[in-house]
Every structure is written in structure tokens, then in C-alpha cells.
Amino acid sequence: MKKGIYLDNTPLEQALKIWQARLTAGDVLPLEAEEVPVQDAFGRVTANAVFAKISSPFYHASAMDGYAVRFADTFGASEALPKKLLLNTDAIAVDTGDPLPDGFSAVIMIEDVNLVAGETLQGASVKGHASRGMKQEYIEILKPATPWQHVRVIGEDIVSTELILPENNRIRAVDLGAVIAGGHVSLAVRKRPVVVIIPTGSEIVEPGTSLKKGDIIEYNSRILASLVQEWGGIAIRYAPVPDDREKLREAVLKACSEGDLVIVNAGSSAGSEDYTAGVLSEIGEVLLHGINIKPGKPVILAWAGNTPVLGIPGYPVSAYITSGLFARPVVYRLQGLEPPQPEIITARLSRQVASSLGQEEFLRVKVGRVGENLIATPVSRGAGVLMSLVRADGFVRVPAVSEGYGAGTEVSVEMLRSGTEIENTVVCIGSHDNALDLLANILKKKHPRYSLSSAHVGSMGGLVAIKKGEAHMAGTHMLDEETGEYNVAFIRRLLGERKVLLVNLVYREQGLMVLKGNPKNIQGFHDLVRDDVVFINRQGGAGTRMLTDKNLKEFGLDAGRIRGYEREEYTHMGVASAVLTGIADTGLGILASAQALGLDFVPVARERYDLVIPADYADMPKMRALLEIIRDNAEFRDTVTSLGGYDLSDMGKIMYEQ
Numbered sequence: 001m002k003k004g005i006y007l008d009n010t011p012l013e014q015a016l017k018i019w020q021a022r023l024t025a026g027d028v029l030p031l032e033a034e035e036v037p038v039q040d041a042f043g044r045v046t047a048n049a050v051f052a053k054i055s056s057p058f059y060h061a062s063a064m065d066g067y068a069v070r071f072a073d074t075f076g077a078s079e080a081l082p083k084k085l086l087l088n089t090d091a092i093a094v095d096t097g098d099p100l101p102d103g104f105s106a107v108i109m110i111e112d113v114n115l116v117a118g119e120t121l122q123g124a125s126v127k128g129h130a131s132r133g134m135k136q137e138y139i140e141i142l143k144p145a146t147p148w149q150h151v152r153v154i155g156e157d158i159v160s161t162e163l164i165l166p167e168n169n170r171i172r173a174v175d176l177g178a179v180i181a182g183g184h185v186s187l188a189v190r191k192r193p194v195v196v197i198i199p200t201g202s203e204i205v206e207p208g209t210s211l212k213k214g215d216i217i218e219y220n221s222r223i224l225a226s227l228v229q230e231w232g233g234i235a236i237r238y239a240p241v242p243d244d245r246e247k248l249r250e251a252v253l254k255a256c257s258e259g260d261l262v263i264v265n266a267g268s269s270a271g272s273e274d275y276t277a278g279v280l281s282e283i284g285e286v287l288l289h290g291i292n293i294k295p296g297k298p299v300i301l302a303w304a305g306n307t308p309v310l311g312i313p314g315y316p317v318s319a320y321i322t323s324g325l326f327a328r329p330v331v332y333r334l335q336g337l338e339p340p341q342p343e344i345i346t347a348r349l350s351r352q353v354a355s356s357l358g359q360e361e362f363l364r365v366k367v368g369r370v371g372e373n374l375i376a377t378p379v380s381r382g383a384g385v386l387m388s389l390v391r392a393d394g395f396v397r398v399p400a401v402s403e404g405y406g407a408g409t410e411v412s413v414e415m416l417r418s419g420t421e422i423e424n425t426v427v428c429i430g431s432h433d434n435a436l437d438l439l440a441n442i443l444k445k446k447h448p449r450y451s452l453s454s455a456h457v458g459s460m461g462g463l464v465a466i467k468k469g470e471a472h473m474a475g476t477h478m479l480d481e482e483t484g485e486y487n488v489a490f491i492r493r494l495l496g497e498r499k500v501l502l503v504n505l506v507y508r509e510q511g512l513m514v515l516k517g518n519p520k521n522i523q524g525f526h527d528l529v530r531d532d533v534v535f536i537n538r539q540g541g542a543g544t545r546m547l548t549d550k551n552l553k554e555f556g557l558d559a560g561r562i563r564g565y566e567r568e569e570y571t572h573m574g575v576a577s578a579v580l581t582g583i584a585d586t587g588l589g590i591l592a593s594a595q596a597l598g599l600d601f602v603p604v605a606r607e608r609y610d611l612v613i614p615a616d617y618a619d620m621p622k623m624r625a626l627l628e629i630i631r632d633n634a635e636f637r638d639t640v641t642s643l644g645g646y647d648l649s650d651m652g653k654i655m656y657e658q
Contacts, residue, residue: 008290011400012325012360015291019301019326022287023333026303030168030336031260033188038179041171043232044189045335050165053183055155060100064150067091067113067139068104074144083144084116087137100151107150114140158182168336170232193233193334195327196259197221198251200267200276201314204240219386220265220319227323231331231339233261243273252279256307261330263323266314269298276300276311284309292400294359295383296322315383321362321395343415345394345422347374350429350470351457353396354404364392366453367413368427368472370617375427375470376413377455393417393425393453408468421451426622428454430462430474431543432571433609434592435506435640442629442636450622456570458542459487463494463612472617475505477543477609481550486608488656495658499615502656505630506609506640507647509591510547512602513579522586523602525551528562535564536575536584544572547605548588573597591645606647610655627652 010018033047062068069091077083085091091108092101100107116138158164164182165175171189179187199221203214211217218240225235236258241251248267255262267276268289277289277300284304289311291299296318300311308330312322332339347367355361365376376396380388394413398404405411415422426443428436432454440452454475457465462474480489487502514522520533528535538545552559559565564584569575575587576597594601611630617623629636631652640646 008288009292009297009358010288010290012291012293015288015299015301016325018287020329022301022303023308023330026306026308028308028330028333031191031193031334034191035186035188038176038184038187041179041187041189042173042176044171044187044192045232045337046165046167046169046171047188047190047336049163049167050179050182050184050187052158052160052162052164055160056158056181057152057156058154060154061152062094062096062098062100062107062150063152064107064109065095066093066107066109066150068094068101069106069108069145070104071106071145071147071149074106074108074141077141077144079142082114082140082142084138084140087115087139091139105147105151106145108139108141108145109150112141112143116140170337190335193228193261193331194236194259195224195228195233195261195263195331196236196238196255197224197228198238198248198255198262198264199240200243200248200264201240202242202244202273204266206240220314220316223316223320224263224265224323224327227320227328228331231328232335232337233331243267243275245275245279248275249279249283252304252309253283256304256309259307260334261327262304262307262309263327264300264309264311265319266312268300268311268313274298280304280309280311292359293321293325294356294361296325296362297359299326301326313383316386317364317389318383320389343419345374345413345415345419346410347376347413348470349396349405349407349409349411350375350377350455350465350468351461352404352407353378353398355398355402357403358400360400361398363396363398364388365394365396365413366391366425366427366455367393367415367417367422368425368453369423370427370472371469373469374413374422376411377427377429377453377470379455391453393422420449424450424622426450426452426473426626427471428452428462428473428475428611429457429465429471430455430612431459431476431609432456432573433475433505433508433590434572434596434643435609435646436475438636438639438643439626439629442633442639443626446629446633447622447625450625452626458539458545458570460490460541460546463490466500466612466614467495467498472620472623473611473613475609476612477508477607478546479543479550479607487610487612491612491656491658495612498658500658501613501615501618501654503611503613503627503630504608504650504653504655505611506651507606507649508609509601509603509605509645510544510588510607511591511594511604512586513576513589513594513599514586514602515579516598516600518600518602520585524604525555525557528552528586529557531563533563533586534584535562535567536578536587537565537568538575538588539568539570542570543607544588547607551604592643595644601645608650608655615657 204218205215221237228235267274280302287301302309394415396411436454459476459478465471572589572593575589576593578584580597
């Protein structure tokens with residue numbers, strides 16, 4: 001590989017064209033056929049057109065419970081002059097699905113006839129039949145039958161030699177039934193594409209391994225394997241390959257002999273132990289190394305022998321995005337299919353998004369309908385934040401030539417979830433509390449069709465979202481210094497005449513979180529200005545940030561003297577994690593978060609955490625379901641109580657209404 005090819009910043013569109021052209025030139029064609037039993041063909045792709053061997057039904061069949069007749073025998077029947085047909089001779093009882101007796105051409109429903117007991121007859125009295133000395137039974141009809149009335153004629157569903165399924169058709173449940181009805185017991189389908197996944201890195205360990213510092217649990221290959229299965233392929237996952245050039249070379253050569261596509265995960269960057277590009281240039285051809293997307297820049301597109309090879313970054317979000325861009329089309333192509341296009345919706349961004357020029361960014365967003373608008377709220381943007389994919393409803397692509405979007409901008413969202421899920425989502429924007437996560441879980445448990453989407457932008461940001469019509473509710477805990485009351489003054493000031501309900505969720509303890517044993521003996525805000533103490537802050541507009549600044553002001557402390565004051569986290573758990581992992585010595589947060597991570601806690605204040613809900617949203621079915629849980633669900637209350645540091649005495653109570 002020539003020096004300097006790495007991070008050549010190839011535009012995504014150009015990279016996709018290069019990949020597509022090489023796939024075509026490399027004769028990556030639909031795989032050959034294999035014969036499988038029909039019952040095993042669900043989800044497979046037809047390798048040939050499927051034609052009916054027999055008709056369905058293959059005999060004339062009654063479509064109703066009733067009597068088979070010759071329609072010509074019913075001519076002239078009317079209510080004024082009912083027609084009598086001799087039972088078992090001119091009218092034969094049939095059930096639904098029974099073969100129609102030979103020579104018969106219609107069925108009269110059982111409810112449209114009268115069964116009449118016969119008499120001993122002395123002459124030809126019933127349609128000219130001689131029955132002297134015999135007791136006869138007959139049916140009486142009030143109107144004539146039409147030809148083939150209530151009859152499933154031969155081939156009504158499928159005609160012999162008719163096309164049932166075309167080639168390159170993904171087989172659905174109903175397709176299976178049609179193929180079987182057409183006389184098939186086996187089917188020629190495309191072989192499943194085999195994708196070999198090679199996780200790399202000496203720090204990678206298998207799940208269940210006893211962990212030590214520096215270890216990373218290997219889960220990317222499981223995500224990638226699941227995606228391959230979702231696309232219709234078979235995934236072969238190799239054991240992690242350490243950062244060893246020769247071992248990686250051996251693994252790639254072996255994978256190329258076993259798979260139709262090889263994915264090497266991690267080692268695609270330019271570090272001293274990133275060997276993928278070098279190995280692929282030795283055993284094959286590197287088409288490009290580096291594209292202008294974020295996350296996912298260090299992508300390698302390569303070819304080894306007859307096998308396409310994809311080198312993708314080790315960060316999970318990067319791996320997910322790049323495999324979708326470059327592996328997915330190969331797997332579909334090998335099956336003779338075009339990848340289905342994602343659902344695209346138009347939504348409004350709930351807040352401003354800044355982006356770097358020169359890179360196309362895949363921004364993960366939560367989406368919900370608020371009033372007449374679909375609102376997209378950005379979630380975490382780090383390439384290593386797997387939970388951002390778990391929480392995301394879709395991607396917004398920010399072009400490489402853009403520096404971002406302003407709040408309220410209409411953007412296109414490539415959806416990861418269905419439109420129905422979005423319509424049934426309660427959008428909560430504002431301050432974070434651990435109880436919201438528990439509330440989301442109980443809502444989904446009790447009402448599976450509903451979900452709660454929670455974006456953490458601080459109390460002030462939540463009220464602004466309510467004002468702009470971008471949220472169904474907002475979490476807030478802002479203390480007004482003049483009145484000593486929580487939230488009400490800010491609602492009056494920001495929301496004006498907007499009718500809202502202020503519903504209490506919890507009272508909670510705020511304090512300084514410190515390591516177990518409080519090794520630096522931090523007792524209060526005065527300790528934050530010490531040279532040996534590093535602080536972790538909350539973002540501007542958060543109620544906790546406001547509480548911090550209030551205390552600094554009251555104690556006459558200069559924020560500029562606090563080491564770490566400028567570093568921000570967006571949740572209480574983020575602050576707790578920063579303290580636990582040594583990023584900071586202390587940070588202000590709630591007792592529940594400290595206890596969750598085994599931290600000690602220096603109490604500072606007891607505060608009220610409320611939910612602001614616009615009155616016109618309070619009666620929506622999904623909001624009613626949520627409020628019922630808050631007010632009456634014992635499991636929710638017990639779970640919140642078990643976290644510690646909460647007072648639920650006013651949970652569900654309306655604290656203010658305007």
C-alpha cells in the first residue's frame with residue numbers, strides 16, 4: 001500500500017461508487033442454487049421462477065355447506081312457485097370443501113332450502129321421476145341457482161403451470177403456502193451468503209472472561225453477525241485475533257477461503273498496532289482507506305483473490321454504520337436482491353447541532369410526534385457510545401459541507417424504528433432523574449405499544465422545549481431564590497399563558513458524590529477550590545448546575561478557581577461514573593446515582609423534581625397510561641424507593657396548574 005493513502009478523506013458517495021464498481025468488476029453475482037424442503041425455505045430467496053405443478057384446487061369443490069345441484073334443474077324456481085328437487089338424485093348434500101359430484105354445477109346454501117319429508121307416491125310427481133310405492137325426500141328452493149354458484153372451481157386459486165413466485169423473491173409465510181398448494185415439496189433457493197467476521201485486538205476478551213484493567217469485552221462481532229442474519233446471510237465469527245501481523249494475515253487468508261465476504265473489525269486505523277491495511281495490501285488490493293464520515297472514518301475497502309474484504313473501525317457505532325454502508329449491499333447482491341430503502345421522515349430538530357466541516361456526520365436522534373410536528377432530539381454522539389444506537393430512532397445525515405443545523409431546522413431522518421412506534425412515544429425533554437428510566441421500563445411492561453423517550457438537556461432546556469411545542473413533558477427541579485419555591489416561577493416566566501400541569505415525581509437528595517471512604521475528605525463546597533480536588537460539573541441550564549452556582553455565590557467562591565468546573569456531564573449517572581473512574585474527585589448529583597455506583601455522599605440539599613405537562617397533552621392515551629403508573633403503580637413506587645434517597649409522598653400530585 002502506498003504511503004499516504006490512509007485517511008484520504010474520500011467522500012462517501014465516491015467511496016460507494018468505487019465499491020459498487022469493484023463488486024461489478026469482481027463478478028460478485030447472486031450465489032448458485034440449493035434445493036431445500038419447502039418448509040425450510042422461509043426467508044430464503046428463490047433461485048428460479050416457481051411454477052405451479054398442479055392446480056389449486058385440483059377438483060371442483062363446494063364453497064359452502066349445502067346441496068349440489070345441476071343449475072339447469074333450478075330454472076323457474078320462485079317464492080310463488082317453489083321448485084322441488086329429489087334428494088340424493090337431483091340434490092346431494094355437501095359440506096364446505098367436499099368434491100362436487102360429477103355432473104353437478106352449483107351449490108345452494110343449506111339456509112336457502114327447505115327440507116321436506118316425502119310421502120308414498122303413486123306416480124311421477126317429482127321432476128318426472130317414477131317413485132310409485134316409495135317414500136321420497138326432497139328439497140324446496142325459492143330461486144334458481146347460477147352456474148358454478150358457491151363452487152370453488154378447478155384452478156380458482158392457482159392454475160397448473162401458473163407463475164407462483166419469480167426468481168429473486170424473498171419467501172414470506174404466505175408464499176410458502178402457495179408453493180405447497182401448487183404441488184411443490186422442495187424449492188431451489190439461493191445459497192446464503194457466508195460472511196466471516198474477524199474481531200481483532202489484544203485487549204479483546206470473550207464475554208464471561210474474568211476482567212482486568214485494559215480488557216474490552218468483545219461484542220461487536222455479535223452485533224455484526226446479527227446484522228448479517230437480518231440481511232439473509234450466514235455469519236461465521238472467528239475468535240479474536242491479537243495485534244499480531246502474521247496471525248492476522250493467516251486469519252484473513254483462511255476467511256477468504258471460507259466466506260463470500262470478510263469483515264475485519266478494528267485495526268483499520270493508522271496506529272502502531274493497526275495492521276489490517278498493510279496485510280490487505282500484501283495479500284490483495286486496497287481500493288481505499290479512509291472516508292469522510294463521522295463516526296467511521298478509518299474504513300478499508302479491499303479485495304483478496306476473489307473475495308471482497310471490508311476493514312471497519314473498532315468503535316461500535318462506527319462498526320454498525322460502516323457495515324451497513326458497505327457490507328449490507330454485498331450480502332443482498334449475493335442473494336440477487338436490492339437492499340430495502342430505509343423509511344425517511346421529515347422532523348424538526350429540537351436543539352442546535354454543530355458539526356465539523358469536511359465530514360458527513362451520522363447524527364443519532366430520538367423521534368416523537370408532539371402535536372402536529374415530528375421532533376428529532378440528538379442523543380450521544382461518541383463513536384464508542386453503543387447506547388446511542390440502542391436509544392436512537394434514526395439517523396440524520398449532516399453533509400460534509402455543513403457546520404450543523406439550527407434548532408427548529410427541518411431535517412430528513414433515516415428511520416431505525418417504525419412510524420407506529422414513533423406515534424406511540426411520549427417525548428420527555430429536560431432534567432435527568434434515574435426514576436425516568438424506571439418509568440420507561442414500567443410503561444413498556446404494562447403498555448407494550450407505548451414508550452418513553454427521555455432526552456437530558458437540563459431543566460431550563462426542558463421548559464424551552466415545552467414552550468416551542470417539542471416535548472410532551474419536561475423534568476425540572478429549579479429553585480427560585482426569591483420565593484424558595486421549585487419550578488413555578490420559571491413556568492410563569494417562560495411559558496406565559498400556556499396551560500400546563502406541574503406533577504410531582506419525587507423529592508430527592510442532592511449532594512457531593514465522592515469515592516468510598518471519601519479519601520480527600522471533601523465536606524462541602526469550600527473544598528472545591530482546593531488545588532488537590534477536581535470537580536465535574538453539569539451542563540448549563542441544568543437544575544443541578546443552578547444549585548451549584550447558587551451555593552458558590554452564597555459561599556463567595558470563585559468558579560474560576562475550581563479545577564474541572566468547565567467540564568460538563570448531562571446526567572447524574574454520568575457525574576457518578578466520572579467520580580468512580582477517577583476523572584473527577586467529586587461532582588454534585590442525587591443520592592440514588594451515588595448509591596447505584598457504590599459512592600459516598602455528602603448531602604447538600606433536598607429538592608423537588610417535577611414533570612411539566614401541557615394540559616392539552618394530559619388526556620392523550622399514552623400520557624394517561626404514564627400518569628396512571630406514576631399515581632397508582634405499586635411496582636414503580638417500590639422500585640424507585642429501592643434506589644435510595646427518594647421521598648414519594650407527593651408522587652403524582654398536581655403541585656401547580658395554570
